[in-house]
Amino acid sequence: MKKTLLICMVTAALVCAFALPSLYAVDAPGDMVLKAPAGAKMTKSPVDFSHKGHAAVDCTKCHHNWDGKAAIKKCSNEGCHVDTSKKGKKKPDSFYSAFHAKADFSCVGCHKALKKAKEKTGPTKCGDCHPKKKK
Ligand code: HEC
Ligand code: HEC
Ligand code: HEC
Numbered sequence: 001m002k003k004t005l006l007i008c009m010v011t012a013a014l015v016c017a018f019a020l021p022s023l024y025a026v027d028a029p030g031d032m033v034l035k036a037p038a039g040a041k042m043t044k045s046p047v048d049f050s051h052k053g054h055a056a057v058d059c060t061k062c063h064h065n066w067d068g069k070a071a072i073k074k075c076s077n078e079g080c081h082v083d084t085s086k087k088g089k090k091k092p093d094s095f096y097s098a099f100h101a102k103a104d105f106s107c108v109g110c111h112k113a114l115k116k117a118k119e120k121t122g123p124t125k126c127g128d129c130h131p132k133k134k135k
Contacts, residue, residue, distance in 0.1 A: 003117065023058075023059075023068075024059055024068055025069075026059075026071075026072060028051035028059070029051060030051065030052070031048070031049070031050045031051075031052070032048075032049045032050075032051075033046045033047070033048055033049070034046060034047040034048075034049050034099075035047075036076075036084060036095060037074075037076040037084065037095065039084075040084035040095065041084075044126070044130040045130045045131055045132070046130075047099075047107075047129045047130060048129075053122075057110075059072075061104060061105060061110070062105055064104075064105040065080065075095070075098040075099075076095055076098075080093070080098075081093060081094060081095045081096075081097060081098035082095070083095060107122070107129065108124060110122075111123060111124045112124050
């Protein structure tokens with residue numbers, strides 16, 4: 001029963017996203033390559049991210065602290081996912097959590113939840129987002 005409810009909720013969210021394309025006045029940027037913030041050591045390859053590929057997802061699902069009006073901040077902005085240490089990885093304010101936490105706002109969290117619900121989803125394996133070979 002829980003699964004059915006989740007599928008209903010995801011479907012409703014997708015319908016809303018399509019029905020209200022101009023809900024926000026801010027435009028999403030084009031294709032991006034995501035990297036760790038300056039000063040942090042990168043152990044994995046940079047990650048390709050497309051806003052277009054996520055047009056069906058509401059902005060505030062990912063920009064989860066955005067009020068829908070102000071300028072959108074980076075994930076590693078002050079007060080947000082600032083901890084880039086290896087030790088702090090599992091903490092909610094870590095840079096790592098922003099993209100891998102078991103939460104709806106994170107890449108891996110959302111993709112895995114959708115996969116479980118048998119919905120259209122994105123990659124969930126390390127190498128699919130962090131390719132081994134340099135492009
Ligand atoms: C699936 C997740 C996701 C969705 C949905 C999404 N974004 Fe983003 N957006 C990101 C990520 C990740 C970044 C890169 C953040 C960073 O560099 O720290 C980003 C960056 C941005 C930036 C640049 C911020 C900066 O200072 O570099 C803007 C502006 C933005 N998004 C607007 C939008 C708008 C408007 C929408 C809805 C139409 C939207 N986004 C939907 C994930 C998403
Ligand atoms: C709230 C849910 C959600 C979040 C958060 C999310 N995604 Fe996705 N992602 C999706 C869905 C849904 C699809 C499938 C879209 C489709 O096929 O129509 C997808 C597809 C993708 C794809 C394959 C299609 C494409 O755009 O190339 C990639 C790659 C991807 N996501 C990367 C990311 C990365 C990187 C992040 C984090 C910065 C992220 N996603 C965050 C829901 C999400
Ligand atoms: C859906 C895409 C996605 C998947 C799957 C994914 N990551 Fe990431 N990861 C990201 C994004 C986006 C960032 C932030 C940008 C960056 O630092 O490259 C990131 C950053 C990182 C970082 C911090 C930066 C660095 O280079 O050291 C580590 C460590 C990391 N990921 C490890 C992993 C591991 C291990 C796995 C598999 C268990 C994994 N990731 C799976 C998207 C993903």
